[in-house]
Amino acid sequence: MKKNNKMGKVYKSMEEFEKKFFPNSFKDRLIKSMDIRTQAVTSAKESLERIRQQLKG
Numbered sequence: 001m002k003k004n005n006k007m008g009k010v011y012k013s014m015e016e017f018e019k020k021f022f023p024n025s026f027k028d029r030l031i032k033s034m035d036i037r038t039q040a041v042t043s044a045k046e047s048l049e050r051i052r053q054q055l056k057g
Contacts, residue, residue, distance in 0.1 A: 011017040018026045031039060 011020070015026075031042070034042065
């Protein structure tokens, strides 16, 4: 990423900006745009990741 001395990081897309500064709304929007099967798979992966983190800690 290029940096401008006055402005800091330069974002190349609105999606990149939203992901950085509004992660919750970005995630919600992505989930709403998915079909039900994709939502189920995403939810299962997130659950497994949380379980892994709990087992590590």
